[in-house]
Amino acid sequence: MAPAAAFAFWVLPDLLLAYHMFAPQAQGLVRAHCRFSTIRREVWLTIDDGPDPEDTPRLLELFEAHGAKVTFFVIGENADRFPELVQAVVAAGHEVAHHTYTHPTKSFWCASPARVGWELDAGLAALRRAGVTPTRFRPPVGIKNLWLARALRVRGLTCVGWSARGRELWRGEVEVVAARATRGLVPGAILLLHEGPRVPAGIRIEAIRRVLDRLREQNYCCVVPEPEQLIE
Numbered sequence: 551m552a553p554a555a556a557f558a559f560w561v562l563p564d565l566l567l568a569y570h571m572f573a574p575q576a577q578g579l580v581r582a583h584c585r586f587s588t589i590r591r592e593v594w595l596t597i598d599d600g601p602d603p604e605d606t607p608r609l610l611e612l613f614e615a616h617g618a619k620v621t622f623f624v625i626g627e628n629a630d631r632f633p634e635l636v637q638a639v640v641a642a643g644h645e646v647a648h649h650t651y652t653h654p655t656k657s658f659w660c661a662s663p664a665r666v667g668w669e670l671d672a673g674l675a676a677l678r679r680a681g682v683t684p685t686r687f688r689p690p691v692g693i694k695n696l697w698l699a700r701a702l703r704v705r706g707l708t709c710v711g712w713s714a715r716g717r718e719l720w721r722g723e724v725e726v727v728a729a730r731a732t733r734g735l736v737p738g739a740i741l742l743l744h745e746g747p748r749v750p751a752g753i754r755i756e757a758i759r760r761v762l763d764r765l766r767e768q769n770y771c772c773v774v775p776e777p778e779q780l781i782e
């Protein structure tokens with residue numbers, strides 16, 4: 551076999567599969583909504599990995615001061631530990647969505663159908679115990695899985711990605727994170743930021759506060775889009 555043909559036969563399919571598993575914007579395995587349709591200057595701010603007893607109450611105050619409505623993609627384990635925070639998020643008019651039960655960052659790409667189903671069902675049960683029935687799901691770090699599309703479909707969950715993120719878990723400076731999260735800002739953008747102890751201590755809350763300031767400076771408001779507005 552010629553080297554080019556061997557590469558195409560043996561390696562290319564693996565590369566393609568890896569791309570569709572690990573690239574957050576890839577749509578080959580699961581349709582992930584990464585924008586929404588709007589004619590107004592509005593974006594969808596999404597906060598992952600909570601709820602957190604230190605950050606969530608302060609974020610709720612911050613969002614109220616800015617008149618922002620956002621979606622919290624919460625980890626089921628955290629929802630079980632702090633159900634009152636889940637309820638406070640809902641009471642403040644925000645959306646609570648599903649972000650797996652244990653947030654298995656390293657193993658989600660190769661999780662079995664049973665494990666994927668367990669993560670989804672345990673997360674759904676945790677949120678239901680807190681009084682929420684979520685309709686939207688974001689996989690850990692945007693990683694897809696061969697079994698995820700069907701598992702979401704049978705549970706009535708829509709997969710949501712993002713169009714910009716702060717990447718604040720890796721490197722943290724308020725201005726840098728806020729600039730990343732608002733780079734190339736357009737109506738219908740989906741911004742991803744995090745709360746909780748994985749965020750570097752110096753920028754917890756502050757990076758999100760700076761993002762809200764930047765949005766206000768550019769006359770953008772934060773809304774939670776309707777299902778029919780979501781696009782890829």
Ligand SMILES: [Zn+2]
Pocket residue numbers: 598599649653689690691
């Ligand atoms: Zn996460």
